[in-house]
Amino acid sequence: MEIFTGSFTQQEPIPEAGIEAALRVLRHGRLHRYNTAGEEIAETALLEEEFAAFTGAKYCLAVASGGYALGAALRAIGIGPGDVVLTNAFTLAPVPGAIAAVGATPVFVETTEGLTIDLGDLAAKTKGAKALLLSHMRGHICDMDRLMAICNAAQLPVIEDCAHTMGASWRGTPSGRHGVFGCYSTQTYKHMNSGEGGLLVSDDPDLMAKAILLSGSYMLYPRHRAAPPPEAFEAVKYVTPNVSGRMDNLRAAILRPQLTDLPRQLSRWNALYRAVEAGLQSTPGLQLIDRPEGEDYVASSFQFLLPDWPADRVRSLLARAAARGVELKWFGAAEPQGFTSRHSSWRYAPAQDMPRTDRVLAGLIDMRLPLTFSIDDAAVIARILRQEVSAVFQGDDSAPASVPLAD
Ligand SMILES: *Cc1c(COP(=O)(O)O)cnc(C)c1O
Numbered sequence: 050m051e052i053f054t055g056s057f058t059q060q061e062p063i064p065e066a067g068i069e070a071a072l073r074v075l076r077h078g079r080l081h082r083y084n085t086a087g088e089e090i091a092e093t094a095l096l097e098e099e100f101a102a103f104t105g106a107k108y109c110l111a112v113a114s115g116g117y118a119l120g121a122a123l124r125a126i127g128i129g130p131g132d133v134v135l136t137n138a139f140t141l142a143p144v145p146g147a148i149a150a151v152g153a154t155p156v157f158v159e160t161t162e163g164l165t166i167d168l169g170d171l172a173a174k175t176k177g178a179k180a181l182l183l184s185h186m187r188g189h190i191c192d193m194d195r196l197m198a199i200c201n202a203a204q205l206p207v208i209e210d211c212a213h214t215m216g217a218s219w220r221g222t223p224s225g226r227h228g229v230f231g232c233y234s235t236q237t238y239k240h241m242n243s244g245e246g247g248l249l250v251s252d253d254p255d256l257m258a259k260a261i262l263l264s265g266s267y268m269l270y271p272r273h274r275a276a277p278p279p280e281a282f283e284a285v286k287y288v289t290p291n292v293s294g295r296m297d298n299l300r301a302a303i304l305r306p307q308l309t310d311l312p313r314q315l316s317r318w319n320a321l322y323r324a325v326e327a328g329l330q331s332t333p334g335l336q337l338i339d340r341p342e343g344e345d346y347v348a349s350s351f352q353f354l355l356p357d358w359p360a361d362r363v364r365s366l367l368a369r370a371a372a373r374g375v376e377l378k379w380f381g382a383a384e385p386q387g388f389t390s391r392h393s394s395w396r397y398a399p400a401q402d403m404p405r406t407d408r409v410l411a412g413l414i415d416m417r418l419p420l421t422f423s424i425d426d427a428a429v430i431a432r433i434l435r436q437e438v439s440a441v442f443q444g445d446d447s448a449p450a451s452v453p454l455a456d
Contacts, residue, residue: 115234328431
């Protein structure tokens with residue numbers, strides 16, 4: 050019996066060029082982004098310029114985390130206590146958390162079987178809402194043309210959470226470039242790795258001036274490069290609170306070579322995804338996720354549905370896959386576990402009835418695909434899953450073949 054021995058949480062090392070750049074920063078000691086010598090341009094300012102060019106945005110701000118980027122975007126557009134912000138019912142905790150952190154109320158929108166936001170439910174909920182914080186959860190992009198038509202008609206600003214879509218696009222427009230702000234994360238499990246970190250892009254000079262002041266620029270904003278002109282800051286510099294969350298030069302130094310390398314990495318991720326997908330085609334009891342034609346995805350993780358499986362069967366599958374070294378996450382579990390939680394676990398938000406989302410989540414299985422896996426690894430994983438899903442679906446409820454591996 051085949052057993053997989055790779056680690057689902059092991060990313061690749063930082064590229065040598067990033068290590069060397071980090072050592073240069075450590076050796077000169079000017080880690081703070083505004084600590085520059087003479088004509089020196091800070092690594093952070095260079096990263097912003099390069100990421101703006103990568104996404105085609107006018108402005109970019111590097112911050113301490115993806116969650117911080119979401120909060121800064123919400124604050125910059127004026128969201129505050131008592132406001133209603135719509136967001137996906139299927140996402141990760143930092144998204145409703147960012148809404149709650151500014152005192153606003155998250156109102157959840159249902160989820161389709163394509164794992165995207167339900168546009169019918171969105172249209173029905175725009176009244177009274179102040180913004181949509183749209184999460185491209187696990188890299189699945191909805192019909193952005195329809196979504197923007199709905200939000201523009203309702204005059205609802207859109208902030209995009211692109212934690213899983215850095216480098217992806219919808220009909221040629223990069224993810225993060227439809228809304229007023231695009232927010233990205235450079236936390237270890239995302240598409241670039243600086244441990245923690247975030248990036249924010251926008252074309253709006255007034256909103257970006259606010260975001261930069263919010264991030265803790267003091268009056269040093271002229272040292273930014275991918276930033277609006279000084280006039281944009283004049284109107285807001287006295288009234289925008291400092292909510293420090295800057296990125297430092299060490300992280301930026303690690304990220305710049307990764308950005309250069311990103312297009313190659315993205316195609317490697319998609320090759321792994323396609324290998325798993327091919328290996329799981331027409332597995333009894335398993336439903337693959339449709340990828341719409343307009344979506345140019347970056348699949349750094351893999352999802353599939355076990356439609357209407359009883360919870361015991363899903364648990365049995367998780368145990369059997371784990372016994373063969375395949376680590377799966379289940380969004381249907383009643384209790385939050387590890388990174389995975391669901392809308393009913395976010396009790397700082399009012400409880401909301403989400404029947405369509407609940408049905409999808411009850412059968413939703415999620416798996417990381419780190420770039421330390423080879424195409425052969427992807428094929429092994431698919432073979433194991435195919436065998437175990439088929440066995441459990443056909444009624445084999447026996448215990449796993451060996452003791453589940455610890456994480
Ligand atoms: C990781 C993540 C974030 C936030 O990123 P951090 O950098 O960890 O704060 C936001 N949204 C989603 C969907 C994420 O997975």
